[in-house]
Amino acid sequence: MFLIVPIIKIALLVFIVLTADAYLTWLERKVIAHIQARWGPYRVGPHGLLQPLADGIKFILKEDPLPEGVDKKAYFFAPFLTLMLALTSLAVIPFGPDITILGYKTNFGIADVNISLLALFAITALSVYGIALAGWGSNSKYSLLGGLRSSAQMISYELSLTLSVVGVLLMAGTLSLKEIVEMQHYSSYGFLGWNIIGFSKDHFGFTQIIGCICFFISAVAETNRVPFDLPEAESELVAGFHTEYASMKFAMFFIGEYTAMIAVSSLSTILFFGGWLSPFPDSWTLTHYIPSVLLVPLGLWIIFDGIRYETIFGRIVLPGLGTVLTVVGAALFLFPAANEIIQGPFWFFIKVFAALFFYIWMRGTLPRFRYDQLMDFGWKFLLPVSIANVVLTSAVLLWRSHG
Amino acid sequence: MSAVLFIFFVLAGLAIFGAVALILQSHPIHSALSLILVMLCLAGLYLLMGAEFVAAVQIIVYGGAVMVLFVFVIMLLNAGEEERTNFSKLASFAGVPLALALAGLIAAAIANSTRHMPAATTGELTSTRELSKLLFSEFVYPFELTSFLILVAILGAIVLAQREHH
Numbered sequence: 030m031f032l033i034v035p036i037i038k039i040a041l042l043v044f045i046v047l048t049a050d051a052y053l054t055w056l057e058r059k060v061i062a063h064i065q066a067r068w069g070p071y072r073v074g075p076h077g078l079l080q081p082l083a084d085g086i087k088f089i090l091k092e093d094p095l096p097e098g099v100d101k102k103a104y105f106f107a108p109f110l111t112l113m114l115a116l117t118s119l120a121v122i123p124f125g126p127d128i129t130i131l132g133y134k135t136n137f138g139i140a141d142v143n144i145s146l147l148a149l150f151a152i153t154a155l156s157v158y159g160i161a162l163a164g165w166g167s168n169s170k171y172s173l174l175g176g177l178r179s180s181a182q183m184i185s186y187e188l189s190l191t192l193s194v195v196g197v198l199l200m201a202g203t204l205s206l207k208e209i210v211e212m213q214h215y216s217s218y219g220f221l222g223w224n225i226i227g228f229s230k231d232h233f234g235f236t237q238i239i240g241c242i243c244f245f246i247s248a249v250a251e252t253n254r255v256p257f258d259l260p261e262a263e264s265e266l267v268a269g270f271h272t273e274y275a276s277m278k279f280a281m282f283f284i285g286e287y288t289a290m291i292a293v294s295s296l297s298t299i300l301f302f303g304g305w306l307s308p309f310p311d312s313w314t315l316t317h318y319i320p321s322v323l324l325v326p327l328g329l330w331i332i333f334d335g336i337r338y339e340t341i342f343g344r345i346v347l348p349g350l351g352t353v354l355t356v357v358g359a360a361l362f363l364f365p366a367a368n369e370i371i372q373g374p375f376w377f378f379i380k381v382f383a384a385l386f387f388y389i390w391m392r393g394t395l396p397r398f399r400y401d402q403l404m405d406f407g408w409k410f411l412l413p414v415s416i417a418n419v420v421l422t423s424a425v426l427l428w429r430s431h432g
Numbered sequence: 433m434s435a436v437l438f439i440f441f442v443l444a445g446l447a448i449f450g451a452v453a454l455i456l457q458s459h460p461i462h463s464a465l466s467l468i469l470v471m472l473c474l475a476g477l478y479l480l481m482g483a484e485f486v487a488a489v490q491i492i493v494y495g496g497a498v499m500v501l502f503v504f505v506i507m508l509l510n511a512g513e514e515e516r517t518n519f520s521k522l523a524s525f526a527g528v529p530l531a532l533a534l535a536g537l538i539a540a541a542i543a544n545s546t547r548h549m550p551a552a553t554t555g556e557l558t559s560t561r562e563l564s565k566l567l568f569s570e571f572v573y574p575f576e577l578t579s580f581l582i583l584v585a586i587l588g589a590i591v592l593a594q595r596e597h598h
Contacts, residue, residue: 100459100461102462103461103465142484143484144484144485144488144560147484147485147488147489147492147560148488150488150492151475151488151491151492151495151496153496154491154492154495154496154497154500155491155495155496157496157500158465158468158500158503161500161503161504161507162461162465162503164507165461165503165507173507176507177504177507177508180500180503180504180507181504183500184497184500184501184504187496187497204560
């Protein structure tokens, strides 16, 4: 029992996250396409839903050439490191509250460490090496420039990333992500207790909206996403640090990037948006049926959309998917015990999904920074603002604890 | 062998392997990577002793910030492989005996000290809260002075780097 439960959890989490990564690429292409008035993936499977599968097969079957003059150790190690660190960072994230299933007490999450926030920052600090080594080991000028840009950028934005969290830590008085979420629970006010509003039980709180904005911007820069994707700026550097990578090794960078996105979205959810807490007051018990109320119509709509789909394949797959969703929604409605268990992860999923959607939205909207603008913004704007937030929050907390 | 002892020997072995590799590697980047391995193993050892905060900070500060700068500078200067030059005569004669003597001395010191030392006092200084309380009460002046010193060093580096503009 000591080892079996964690191993099952790890296998389950890796499976879920890798699937989520695959469908995140689908979602990203679809959403950006619609932002730009295109259709996006539409050919492989109904609504392009099998596109990630086709991409996966393509990655595995592609030739994997070894460029000349590469530093073999660094070249092979870099993609593994990127993917490994990204997956490791998910180990300390709590996805829901402690629960008891069939008399066995457990929690949503693999490791409940009491310094989980520091552990996450330690993993983030190491993830620079994956990109830096890939850039240096590839023996290519584009890759090297991409790697250098990336290391400089990640070092710079790590400062404001860490400092923007200090306000939350001052209020919570702990480094444990689980306790940070529990601290935001304010039974009769729902979402007003979240750190972004900061309306806590003993009025010992202060809105962390500045910290939240700084955190999100720095997090986007840390994950090298638009508008901070200079390490892989296509117009200047071909593909930046992964120019010389193909096949599965490229896919590992890709999966690593998307997993890091999920990890960072989860972290911002936990720190500022109440983690797995419901936005409604505890006394509104009817809101516990929201998962069913969302799932059943969604399933029925997919069934309805599926039976008149253009292809025969779609007419089989889509109604099948819709039926599964409808049945799950109905089962949650009929079995209150299962419904209670699903509440925490449900709200967590909704919030992480919203954060990821925001990521994609930004990619479809914003142009890329110029390199000097990037550095100016990080050092001359984001860092002072984060420090000001720390000073302001401590001042307010001190004043409130005396008054 | 208990699990803790087993993990200790794995981490200690890896740390020594990294330290030896650091010297034997001919390329600066490989040496830097070996040093990172040593840092990570040390962090693991701290964790094994229950000092979570120190372990995390070891990785964030040394494994992350400091070594990233090393790697960054090596990459920026595009330092090539080292060439083996002839060792100095003194090193080839006196090196091994001196190293052995030093190792023996350290081993003797450790063997002596553990005999008199009480069992490790884990649990008092290890929690982050206790550590920060001590830092900001008893050791506040040394702590602040150190930060001031680092600030002076940063300013000095900026002044040196900007010298050419005047």
